[in-house]
Amino acid sequence: MNLYFISSLILSSLALISLIFGNYLIFNNLSIFLEYKFYGINSADLVMVLLFDWKSTIFLSTVMFISSMVILYSNNYMAGDLNKVRFLFLVILFVLSMILMIISPNLISILLGWDGLGLISYCLVIFYQNVKSYNAGMLTILSNRVGDAAILLAIAWMLNYGSWNFYFYLDFMDKDILMYLIGGLVILAGMTKSAQIPFSAWLPAAMAAPTPVSALVHSSTLVTAGVYLLIRFSPLLTNSILFKILMLTGALTMFISGLGANFEYDLKKIIALSTLSQLGLMMCILGAGFSNLAFFHLLAHAFFKSMLFLCAGILIHSFSDMQDIRFMGNVVKFMPLTCSVFNIANMALCGLPFLTGFYSKDLILEVNLLTNLNMLSFFLCYVSTGMTVCYSVRIFYWSFISEFNFLTLINLHDEDWMMIAGMIFLFILSILGGASLIWLVTPVMMTVYLPLSLKLLVLGVIFMGVMLGVLVNYFYMLMSYNKQLKFLSFLGGIWFLPHLATYGVNAGILKLGVEYKKILDLGWTEELLVLNLRSNLFKLMNFFQLIHMNNLKVYILIFVSWIFLVFMIFI
Template sequence: MNLFYISSFILIFLALIGLGVSNFLIFQNLSFFLEYKFYGVNSADFVMVFLLDWKSTIFLSTVLFISGVVVLYSKSYMASDLNSVRFLFLVILFVLSMILMIVSPNLISILLGWDGLGLISYCLVIYYQNVKSYNAGMLTILSNRVGDAAILLSIAWMLNYGSWNFYLYLDFMDKDNMMSYIGVLVILAAMTKSAQVPFSAWLPAAMAAPTPVSALVHSSTLVTAGVYLLIRFSPLLENSYLFKCLMMIGVLTMFVSGLGANFEYDLKKIIALSTLSQLGLMMCILGAGFSNLAFFHLLTHAFFKSLLFLCAGILIHSFGDMQDIRYMGNSVKFMPLTCGIFNVANMALCGLPFLAGFYSKDLILEINLMTSLNALSFFLCYLSTGLTVCYSVRIFYWSFISEFNFLTLINLHDEDWTMIAGMGVLLALSIAGGAGLIWLIIPIMEVVYLPMYLKFLVVGVILAGLVLGILVNYFYLLSTFRVQLKFLDFIGGIWFLPHLATYGVNGGALKMGEKFKSVLDLGWTEELIVLNLERNSRKFMSFYQVMHMNNLKIYTLIFVSWIFLVIMIYISLV
């Protein structure tokens, strides 16, 4: 089991090296373009290309650091699992696929990492090997296959440029009309990987994976790959009609997921919908043309979101693998350290000053006020921010301060120090990570000129979400009967997207199969064609079998007949 400690140490060490390299590249304003040639045939060279600039290295260090913490946490979390070494190897392969995707300025090598993420995420989602996991894994991989097909098509379109190294001609490719086709395909690929509407159904379903995997997937790896790809392509697509459409899709995703989280009771699914909401926010500001700001929020979000999942894992372990928040009351008396860390991460998610989430979320919302955002997008963006606070208050109430609703005989306690150590490091980054990153990523800050009431609008939205969360829980407790209305199912189920992604895709095929079965297998077709063929075949087979069984007599008879025929012909001729 020491493999976990060794892997964690190596990942964290590489992350620190990556952080040092990123600082050097930022301050020296450098980028390294590395090319390794495997072999060449005549004029065709088989090469592997790597791009090391400040974006790739700082994102690389974030991914490696969070992976190291998650592997350390998994040492204790997966201790009783029989296949923990297999789990470790899958996580390492997952991280390697993400690394390959991050450092690739070439669509071919991006596809290798992109497909690796999709395949290994399927293996991790079905890790527990039950029907729910298999269904979730199939939904996950098939949704991601849409994006893989889009990447393959964009590779085919890029043949027109003579090279797949899109990084080399970012400056003039945007003036080409053909770029719009590639832009549509790249945005489609990013929407599937980052689970934007209408591809959102797989993200909550992927919660069937072990909790450390969820912490890794939802913070810095799988779901952020789509946002990172669009950040790389943003010089080509900025100020285009495609990015304006992407901004609307991001705002809609924010609103749908934020509303759904307020009607969900599965702890991991609430945090997953929270991830979906933050991805929508990144897509929104990316569509507005602020790629560095989207990248900044991508990094700060990774710290507190991974911490939220690690705390949720301890809660789920302590409550005997129960994920329903209605059974988790009053845990703050039994697990004060875990609950305290969980609440700090929750406040960072809400954008409370001056935690990590505040520096990116507040800046994004203020920049949105200065852009030409339409009224609907503006309203949904700020409403979704309020809904974030609302479901955070809801988690806090049901998990920590409500009445204890679980079994009478239960041993609730903070987990061992292996788990707490990794969470402590992420806690420090969730508090101070935003302040440190803003100096690196946005060293020269442009002044955001806004009136006083707009400056305090973000704080007002946070307070309004807090009040709304308290009122929702209060009225829920006052109600004597709770009818599950279809409308609430509609809101909590991400607007029927899970049904559309499952029954909507395969429902028609299954119904057609049922009709074919009733017509062909159970109707007159079988009687007229299949059974008649069977009867006739039996008759012919029996006849041929008789022929073969009596072959000696038949051959003798044929021989005698031929002799008799020859004699008759000879007599007639003479």
Template sequence: MFLICNLIFTVFLIISLIFYFLSLYFLNFNLEFYIEYNIFTFNSVSVVMVLFLDWISLIFMSFVFFISSLIIKYSEEYMHGDKNYKRFIMLMILFVFSMMLMILSPNLVSILLGWDGLGLVSYALVVYYQNVKSFNAGMLTALSNRVGDAALLISIAWMMDFGGFNMLFYLDFMNTNPSMIMVSSFLFVLASITKSAQIPFSSWLPAAMAAPTPVSSLVHSSTLVTAGVYLLMRFSSSFSSMMFMLLLYISLFTMFMSGIGANFEFDLKKIIALSTLSQLGMMLTIMCLGGKDLSFFHLLMHALFKALLFMCAGAIIHNLMNNQDIRFMGGLIYFMPLTCTCFNISSLALCGLPFLSGFYSKDLIAEFLSMEFSSIFIYFIFFFSIGLTVSYSVRLVWYTFLSNTLSLSLNSFSDKNNMIMLKGMMGLVIFVIIAGKILSSLLFPIPYFIILPMFMKLLTLLMIVFGAIIGYELSLMKYIYENKSLKFLNVSLFLSGMWNMPVLSTFGVGPYFLSLGKVYFKLFDSGWMEYYGSKSIINLLKGSSKSFQLLSRNHIKIYLLLVLLFSIFLILCF
């Protein structure tokens, strides 16, 4: 099996390099290729498989293949000894190819195939460890994503009048029709915010942490959650200004909520999941303000350092015998220096420390937002959320590496325990350091020229320093968490519980559908509908088939009876 893993790793890496150099070629010569294949035609509607190749889709596919190759290498040791390891690898490959289908095609039908493929495989991976918590998390993930799938299905039905499902061909027509543009853009926004877990569909993202860590690394870096952002980037030219404004406030509040929640969370994987939610909010915020290329650039940078962050977290959890509580993780820097170095580099890239990959996208995004004519409210919430990012990163680093060791005495920490995992992490850490500079010079042929006052230029740096101080204070003030005051406990539960959204999306929604299902079961499946419906049809078919069975036995009396009846019929009719 390890030979198969190494083969998949090599193939994915080669495909990634091919797509990367192809994307640079397409970018240099400004090429776009449409490849169409007509599957079938029904009346005036033709179902066509379309592949759209441009530098955006190619470089995104290159990143997906590169990250998934390293994660498959990493999972060789992480999943060692698992009985269903072969199934795990197959699911990971299916996950990547579902993403490919979604990236390559602008056709809504094939987008739905990739979209549903991502949802179905993610459910199978979330429930991979078969226990009650995993099943609940998987069901929440699947049902939340089904809302977006339903929106895409409605948009497919909505486009039946056009004679095709290729959205990019009808953008000009839709721009001349306000009602058409409102409905289609609303459906796309609904589909995207369910997949990228924006408010009010945020609760499934931390719940999906029940999956194995390599899956979390792939999902949160370049596949499932980024699919929604990618879809919005592709079809954003059909959106009205009102829809952009709605999406702006949704993404801004998601960014703010997840930043606050991560500062009160103690589960290592959930903190990183909330960090992903914060970064997705940042991508959508800047896209709504007109920086689509900046949003895509941050998407690529985020994929690198978030994959590394999860891989390091997985290595730590692996050494701690599957303990994910950061309060038990002090002093790891002395035992796992390489893993801690990779973790710190990716955390600093997430914070936007100068000259790491995150800096080139985050600093540009912050300065671009400062140039926009937006309200002071948007400006304040955005920069405060940047400070919160630094705050939870500093708090996480303090708890895991710098505080006193509180773990079990029988634990044996060492980088030697996870040498294969380290190979996967070392492949990423180089790109987390250098990829920002390389891609910023390649992807922006005309550089951004931003002129701001000194205070606004230094504001990003001030917010980083402010966030670091707040994170340090939260780490030291342990009495905050030991405070028995009911008022403070309620506030901290509200903030760490993502504004009660998980409760609302489970207890607030689930019982109604379960009750409705019970009523339908009693009335239809076990009631009169069953008696007069399927059962009576079966009895009727059974009786008629018994009658016709007599004819097939070739009895002479049956034959003579039929001749007699036919003769009587002829005499009476003629």
């Protein structure tokens, strides 16, 4: 029994305990606070508080269960890696940072978990240690530093309240302008961590990390931290202008990432853009004031998204670490189990009836129709849902049923039992998880009364997405190569967002740095300071060396000079 298997067993056991504890808290309507005071300064106490309510415990069980499955899967995925043990320790630290963030109602301890997530995600993104990984890691950590700075500013403003336990202020401080300022900073932090526009560029770039890390990051840890923090702050900000802006930002993110995924060819990046689209949906419904629905979709999305990445990892393994879907094809004949699991996860993502994704997505879109939503947000939400189905059909076509376009001497096969076991458990949850969660999250039956045409609108959008996916694939193959490149550069590049948010910001600063290096380090500064100082130091050293030589004449000269100096001062 190796470290991976033991870690997976411990985490899955803790997940089960957390789930049972969460059910106990729900049925008894309880919240538990554990508090430890470190010290007090200027009437503000530094207190470590742990909050166990139904949201934190259910989310904890989800995070730990998915982490256990990913670690079990990683045992064989990372089998040939020299730094296999280091990878395991990084993943466990990553999960511990997320756990600390989940159970903290205190901004100081949230910052510890938040910064831990940012730092360890950087270490995991640069795990393969090449230029691409390094660039992706720098983009990831620098984008996340904006959110870290926002939380630090929020901590500084909360000094006025006597405690950093924001959970106690949310209900009765919602009219305070300072609390709105703190809420705005928290929204900024949540947008950076959950990669909303204009911070979306780092999410596809973070695909440079190993695939098990992508499965963990994109399902239940790093990117969901921002959504979870905003769910905690939602009582303060519901019906405010800040949440309305967040709703529009989420809808735009959903639309742009859905469009980008339809013109992307990297398998992992397509699934990453799919995550970005679902995060946009969570932010959109959260901005509309339905925090429980956002939390429900957060949990449901975690199951099938982690499974999608694990299946993608097996495909990439089988194709000798090649990720371009144009070289795949006809895999269904060689890897039937992986293809079946992958397609069930895809259907759950699309919101096909009675799979996990259906329960949350259908409810969100129907509740959206009941709110006073403007036409733009309504249009973006429904079109983006159709695009989700469109790129899912595209992945299915290119990966599984198109012609095989890679080397003939390649070994396509389903992997061993440890990798399959991790997928099978998530596969079961992708089918049954939504039905189980809806009993927990909405114990009172929620019925949405709508006309028949609006009830069928969601299903209509799904079928329109299927048709659009088939047509896009057909017409795209007929297009010339130059036209394809023009399309790819704009739509596949998330509407030039990487150029605007990263290259556009960094290029000027880096150019200025080069100019200053030329002027200061390699220019007059070197001539005046370095070279001049060097020659003067040489002269001084020669002089002192001359003095230190055992020359009687020099000693007498110094003695006479000293006597003369004393005589001049005292006379």
